[in-house]
Amino acid sequence: MAALLEVSDLVKSFSGVPALRDGRFRLEPGSVHALCGGNGAGKSTFLKIVMGIQPRDSGVIRRRGDEVSFSSPAEALANGIAIVEQELSPVPAMSVAENIYMGREPVGRFGRIDFATLNRQTQDLLDGFGFSIRATDLMMDLTVAQTQLVEIAKALSYDAEVIILDEPTSALGEAEAGHLFAAIATMKARGKGVIYVSHRLSEIFSIADSYTVFRDGSFVQTGAMAEISKDQLIQLIVGRPLTEEFIKENTPGTEAVLSVSGLSAARGVRDISFTAHRGEILGLYGLMGSGRTEIFDRLFGLCAETGGQIAVGGRQVLLRSPAEAIAAGIAYVTEDRKGSGLVLSGSVRDNLCLATLAALSRAGVMRAAQEGDAAARMIDELKIKTASDALGVGHLSGGNQQKVVLGKWFLTAPRILLLDEPTRGVDVGAKREIYRVMSDFARAGGTVLMVSSETDEMLGMADRVIVLKDGRMAGELGRDALSAEGLLHLAA
Amino acid sequence: MELKAKTPAGGGLSAGQIVQKYGIVFALLLACLTLTLINENFLTTRNVLNVLRQTSINGVLAIGMTFVILTRGIDLSVGSVVALTGVFSASFATTSSAGFIPGAPWPALVAIAIGLLVGMGCGGVSGVIVARFRVPAFVATLGMLSAARGLTLLYSSGRPIPALSDSFRWIGTGSVLGIPVPIFVLLGTFAAAHFVLTQTRFGRHIYAVGGNPHAAKVSGLPVNRIRFMVYVISGALAGLAGMILAARTGSALPQAGIAYELDAIAAVVIGGTSLAGGVGRVSGTLIGALLIGVMNNGLDLMGVESYYQQVIKGFLIVAAVMLDQSKNKQD
Amino acid sequence: MELKAKTPAGGGLSAGQIVQKYGIVFALLLACLTLTLINENFLTTRNVLNVLRQTSINGVLAIGMTFVILTRGIDLSVGSVVALTGVFSASFATTSSAGFIPGAPWPALVAIAIGLLVGMGCGGVSGVIVARFRVPAFVATLGMLSAARGLTLLYSSGRPIPALSDSFRWIGTGSVLGIPVPIFVLLGTFAAAHFVLTQTRFGRHIYAVGGNPHAAKVSGLPVNRIRFMVYVISGALAGLAGMILAARTGSALPQAGIAYELDAIAAVVIGGTSLAGGVGRVSGTLIGALLIGVMNNGLDLMGVESYYQQVIKGFLIVAAVMLDQSKNKQD
Amino acid sequence: QDKPKIGAAVYGLNAEFMQIWAQAAENHPAVKEGLVELTVFDGRYDALVQQEQFETMITQGYKAIVFVPIDIEAGAAAVDAAAAAGIPVFGSNTRVNSDKLTAYVGSDDVQSGYMEAKHVLDKIGCKGNVVIIEGPIGQSAQIQRLEGNQKALAECPDVKVIEQQTANWSRAEAQTLMENWLTAHPGEIAGIIGQNDEMALGAIEAVKAAGLKPTDFAIAGIDGVTDALHAVKAGDMASILQDGHAQAQGALDLAIAAVLPDYKPMSEIWSQYPDMPWADGKAKEYNVPWTPVTADNVDALLATRQ
Ligand SMILES: Nc1ncnc2c1ncn2[C@@H]1O[C@H](COP(=O)(O)OP(=O)(O)OP(=O)(O)O)[C@@H](O)[C@H]1O
Ligand SMILES: Nc1ncnc2c1ncn2[C@@H]1O[C@H](COP(=O)(O)OP(=O)(O)OP(=O)(O)O)[C@@H](O)[C@H]1O
């Protein structure tokens, strides 16, 4: 039997820069095939071409043996291919149901959309997957995680033969990811093919049947999951062996750097009190929607002051705006890199220098040399892969974009670093570097507050974890008491 | 991706929240109430019909503009298209010897059909330039603004086309059951637009294209065709407005419609439709157009001097939108 | 992962790529070349100075507009502010007894300072409404368009303010080393704007706010102050343009500047600045303004009839941007 | 208390000429004495706005309307509506193509076009090249003034019109146009016929900017706006005064006479222009004469503009 999808010699470059040199892939019916590779390896580009979102330069795509060439996603959809893109792309002012069935709305009399059927159909679909989202909610009222679930539900609702999932779990907690995996298993059982991209290797090992690895736009290797170990896969992806996943060399001190008491924040976050110390990596753990982001927003002056006290280095501070928070020595890597982290129309250098413009200028005039030095320092220290610091930051791979955000904040020489999902969408190699950066920062006396939905990351990096539940503190675990079960137990 | 807070649904709204939620309706009611108290002639049947009739042209234009703005576009050419369709259709409907179309006056329906076609043609050209050639809507329709005005002047030699047939003038001056025809045209256009935008796939796809063109494309929507279509609709409605205008004033003036685009866009924006696309309602647009109409009428009724009128109008427009400000939070 | 060098420096670009990359410069050169071949008077010192002088007012306005558009805003009020600052500053510079300012003519510098202050005041009001009260820029500046025009007419009683002092007129009609002063003003404004946008902290802020206001806020930038400032700049430059205009025409006309905003925005957009904010260059704006100026001049030189001029101008604007279309890919 | 209301609907108040007109109306002795209540409506250069203002005046029970339409073809529907409501309408300055107009007070544009062109042609000795800067093409004033221009040009067959283009009554547009023409025809232009003063003044500025002397050209305009009076005084141009004051007060006198029984005209214009008799307010047309502005009368005219 012919493969569901077979791609060979796919080539694509963006204004002269090759992104894909030799894309090769083969998807069998009833299988989950993991597409692996570091940030910028060309995975998303490859999948977008397959989906008809981007044109290719050359190469052959066969669908069940027939050569195809889609000039638009509409054609790919008609041909039984559906996708969840890496970058979430909802229509914010429309309902969940309308987003999911966009272009396929049931029509009643007079060409009127049958909204009743549409909503029922959508609710059934969502309930079927175990996603607790209402069909009539507006997309803009959903959290990032819920938005991602909607996009997954949408791709699955096409009942397509080939389902492309490009980092579908990047914003999900483990419970929600579990629902997705159940759905994937059903699809597989029904003979469909799933292309799965994720930087969470544990996921790949638990659901995929086979793998293909790209590196720098070129095909590296393909094979069955059963025949490869995690370390071997990492070596294929990164191109060199990686000894350990987490780097943690800091030791927490006793000097209180950030003390919070009785803090309230938006959306029902109440009565939060904790102290973070010099040299400590303090984790905030909780399920989706437990209010972790709201605490960070409050600490960074991004939401209205709603009560509670904050002391930095023993001094009471009022944090009413990001500028005040920055002045108090706080830096904040937000969870939404595109929305609030980067100015995508700017260059790498512009973004790196964005929070330190005052220090890099004299009498309001920028000092180009200093700017260049600062950018070069961060590019070097964080190993940001970019052709030059004048490159548009939007052209970097996800992991490198994340490092640019980190670099922007390191340049402010902060004492306290707030990290919200710092490794979302980051490849194993880069993740390790981010851990190294975190560790170095803490070792040098900095204080890190970290939110992560990846339990492994919490276990690997945190010195202490505060567990949140419905906006309140549910407990606290020291490093020796940390375990996946313990965290989940407190959070659920 | 940016997340926005939603207004709590239903009950429990404070007075302040009510003003915010229904800001623009509130502003309209406030304006009407004030005028009723100040001037005994404001709330007469005759004046209310006047206001509605005066709003008809801007209202029809603004409804078409709503379609375009919902897709993140803009149509600066409507004023010129008003003039072009005016002189074109009028030349088929003139009874004077100045009419250079053989057989004129043709039946009004023929003249109207021709006017609509001309409007759709202009919109179609803008649409192709925007959708197919990716020229920013501002530039494409600015070009059309200039070109359509030039064509109008060329076609009419710069002179008004006078003396239109009674059957053609009916769409501007006639009335049914005591209600002027332009009001029916406005309400009919509104009802159709409201139905299309809220109930049909095409309408919802317009919101999708404006809200997130990429998502629309990936969902398989014919994004370019939708972009094209909204300009055709705007052109057709500009044509309709042009014919009402010619029929009302009794002759088609080549210099008609100058700067109408600004009032039309103002009605749309005052009505809560975002220039960033994807968000808005045609009912808001209607209210926005009415607010502008009531303002013009009221200032004239009170005999406010023209220079003061302009100053006051500037402040009122801003004040009305400030009342409604909650909808326009920017970041 | 190793990334390759970007576009190969120098050679290796195909003709098509060159046209695309430098589209608008190319369009300008093409226009100049064509006109030089067609009309022997085009490439004379005198005509080149003419074109530059004629471009000065739109150029200055468009430079201010660039600041605003870079932050995702728009300033529709510039035409009215041109008129308002014109009559205000002129009333301090008039030598005729019609001048109702005691002591007029004041030294030209005083009159100019007053003009700039008036322009900045108008811009400041728009800026506060946009930045502080979150009214969409389109509405806020549309209100200012109306209000400033009304104030102009009130202040001047609808009459020109004539007979300006020679020292004031110098900024419109004087020349230095054979080059008219307005050209120096334009080039000076350009140089200053270019410096601010590319070399200063404030310039960086403007791009960041336009590119992603939320990220700018999170990075600690004073987003509202920046939004406010760009309107003040646009107002100040509109004031400057208004004074050049009054000085050139010899008296300040209250009806001056109508619809100037459209040409200014067109220059900005033709010059490659995106209405979506965050992307653009003031050098592009200058080229856009020059392109419009050359077009107007060329069509006059060739004696093209005014109706055809409008049609042709519409097509040329669109064509110029199409040449440059690669920059404007939408999704 | 219940003074009769009279409305004046003018096409637009942004330019000086209509401003003079409106001020003359407001300064009419009968208005000053409070015999009638006058409201001036600004038509904002839009025929539809003017029509809407008629509707408002009808609703508000105005007793008579003085009308200055934007174009001869543009006001008939409005006049019809007023007539249907029994309100008399008096035209001023610009005709309306309607037989429902009660009377009209204005000046003959063909004549002024002839007068200004004649002045230019006389000055250049009936030979050489001239340019014509026109009003918005198709507007009645432009058509009629051009007709007058051409009548005068026909008398000088040796004179060639080398450029003819609209500057839309605008000084700034005319200035740019003239700058470009001076480039296109260096040293060839002898006479400049501006169909109004604003455009003639723009041309003068262009001439000066090109380093030339306005006195070396024959330049003329129409209307007698204040700046033009100054320019005439300086010898830079010729202008034909259109007496907006008389057009306004004359029409208003007629309107008041239609509203108040036994009213006698109160404006001094009837004695100023013996050629235009009051005729008991019963004539259909009143023709306000044009007055060429000369060195002799310019100071007196300027004195009225304070
Ligand atoms: N629109 C674009 N313009 C220019 N370069 C691009 C564009 N899209 C992708 N690239 C470049 O192409 C290369 C491959 O990118 P791609 O997004 O396919 O990587 P990826 O494997 O999906 O990485 P990640 O794991 O970070 O998502 C990168 O170097 C990226 O910078
Ligand atoms: N834009 C919004 N509108 C309405 N409710 C919201 C919005 N954003 C968040 N919430 C609600 O606020 C609560 C906490 O939000 P959020 O999901 O950001 O918390 P979190 O712990 O940061 O979760 P995560 O980071 O996993 O998304 C949840 O109940 C969520 O539903």
Ligand SMILES: [Mg+2]
């Ligand atoms: Mg990717």
Ligand SMILES: [Mg+2]
């Ligand atoms: Mg969160």
